[in-house]
Amino acid sequence: MSLLEKLNEDMKQAMKNRDKETLGVIRMIKASIQNESIKLGKDTLTEDEDLTILSREVKQRKDSLQEFKSAGRDDLVKKMETEISIVQRYMPEQLSEGELSEIIQQTIQEVNATTKKDMGKVMSAVMPKVKGKADGSQIKDIVLKYLN
Known part of the structure; x- marks a missing residue:
């Protein structure tokens, strides 16, 4: 449907x-x-x-x-x-913070990101993977946590 x-x-x-x-x-x-x-x-x-x-x-x-x-x-x-x-109600089930962190860590390794300057690369790679399943600001916060 x-x-x-x-x-x-x-x-x-x-x-x-x-x-x-x-x-x-x-x-x-x-x-x-x-x-x-x-x-x-x-x-x-x-x-x-x-x-x-x-x-x-x-x-x-x-x-x-x-x-x-x-x-x-x-x-x-x-x-x-x-x-x-x-x-x-019409959106897919949201990812838990643990699942989101796992996806973000994998993506950081995939794009070889090390500093905050690589944030754009990481965000552009993560967003298609979690489209509709996570909030952009939550993703940004987690990415920043790992890139510090």
Whole structure:
């Protein structure tokens, strides 16, 4: 089942359950997918492209979450946390910190990285391996830890 089919299925269920929050988030995801397919000039997107869109949606919400926390907007913080959890339902299972560290260590050895100057090489090699399965800032922190 493609992401779009799953979203349509869940949208129908959210309508039946009168779950406005879930329905709103699903509609936003579908709109992002639609916009991306128009931009790329395709009828259907690949799984990788779907994953990129979902990752972007989560990142936008996490950025908003930080803004709302710093502004003391607890009502909006709760809303963003709910939206993040809804979007994450459609993403692959996230890697644990141990699994991520292992992948990063292997990649550092593969690209022969030794200093912080090699960070770009390591990040560009790691990101395709963990696409959608880990947060970029978490990856960056772990890479920095190993390159010190």
